[in-house]
Amino acid sequence: MNEGEVLLFLQLKQVGKTFTTEEKQFQVFSNIDLDITENQFVSILGPSGCGKSTLLSMVAGLEEASEGTISLEGSLIKTPGPDRGMVFQQPSLFPWLNVRDNITFPLKGKMTKQEANDHADHFLKMVQLSRFKENYIFELSGGMQQRVAIARALAMDPKVLLMDEPFGALDEQTRHIMHDELMKIWQETQKTILFVTHSINEAIKLSDRIVVMGTRPGRIIADINVDIPRPRERSNLEVIELEKEIMSLLEGEINKVLKEELNQ
Numbered sequence: 610m611n612e613g614e615v616l617l618f619l620q621l622k623q624v625g626k627t628f629t630t631e632e633k634q635f636q637v638f639s640n641i642d643l644d645i646t647e648n649q650f651v652s653i654l655g656p657s658g659c660g661k662s663t664l665l666s667m668v669a670g671l672e673e674a675s676e677g678t679i680s681l682e683g684s685l686i687k688t689p690g691p692d693r694g695m696v697f698q699q700p701s702l703f704p705w706l707n708v709r710d711n712i713t714f715p716l717k718g719k720m721t722k723q724e725a726n727d728h729a730d731h732f733l734k735m736v737q738l739s740r741f742k743e744n745y746i747f748e749l750s751g752g753m754q755q756r757v758a759i760a761r762a763l764a765m766d767p768k769v770l771l772m773d774e775p776f777g778a779l780d781e782q783t784r785h786i787m788h789d790e791l792m793k794i795w796q797e798t799q800k801t802i803l804f805v806t807h808s809i810n811e812a813i814k815l816s817d818r819i820v821v822m823g824t825r826p827g828r829i830i831a832d833i834n835v836d837i838p839r840p841r842e843r844s845n846l847e848v849i850e851l852e853k854e855i856m857s858l859l860e861g862e863i864n865k866v867l868k869e870e871l872n873q
């Protein structure tokens with residue numbers, strides 16, 4: 610690298626996605642350009658169907674880009690890899706393994722059993738589940754299961770944590786607790802986080818930056834740096850102002866989706 614040259618961390622260049630089925634071709638989005646710096650917490654916000662999950666899956670390497678390129682520290686992303694950890698809305702844990710073994714499972718072959726257990730215990734402490742390491746998944750609440758999924762992703766030491774509506778299935782109270790915990794984890798681990806949500810308030814509460822997507826055609830309609838000091842209470846005037854601003858940006862997009870759905 611030449612002196613003065615900035616190494617881009619996560620870079621999406623002119624990315625597009627078209628799904629092809631037997632009957633038709635469907636372009637979800639095109640021309641997505643995004644540069645994300647290391648340690649940034651970036652939320653992708655947008656109406657249902659604009660392609661948030663598809664975009665995240667492409668960064669995960671689970672979906673291929675139809676156009677453009679996605680690279681992490683200069684390496685093109687084509688397949689899933691340990692440099693990217695994924696947390697889904699449903700935690701997809703192994704019910705036949707206890708909490709700790711769920712976390713050590715992907716570490717098999719990478720370290721000794723004792724090292725893996727110690728490693729898992731470190732992350733279980735971080736997500737405040739140390740007392741539950743011997744429990745089975747069905748014995749945990751939804752919020753606790755999601756914490757196991759976060760610990761499992763972090764234990765792989767990814768460069769980027771990809772989170773697809775991770776708290777979407779939780780009740781309001783648990784979601785608030787998880788927000789606070791995720792903020793602590795992010796500050797402690799300094800991970801880069803790409804977070805998909807359709808909650809404006811969630812995006813404002815958590816993010817350094819909010820990328821707002823529109824739909825049909827899918828595209829970025831705003832890219833907002835959030836410099837409101839944390840913690841960001843809902844009653845904070847700056848939060849309320851930003852919430853209004855994003856709501857008005859999204860209103861037209863949401864109406865577009867509703868109109869099309871009602872006409873179908």
Ligand SMILES: Nc1ncnc2c1ncn2[C@@H]1O[C@H](COP(=O)(O)OP(=O)(O)OP(=O)(O)O)[C@@H](O)[C@H]1O
Nearest residue numbers: 628635637655656657658659660661662663664807
């Ligand atoms: N494998 C697939 N084949 C065909 N179409 C797909 C496929 N996956 C997603 N789509 C379509 O792509 C569009 C974007 O889907 P995606 O799930 O990425 O949207 P989203 O913004 O995450 O929506 P939501 O907020 O409802 O989860 C939708 O119209 C969806 O039906």
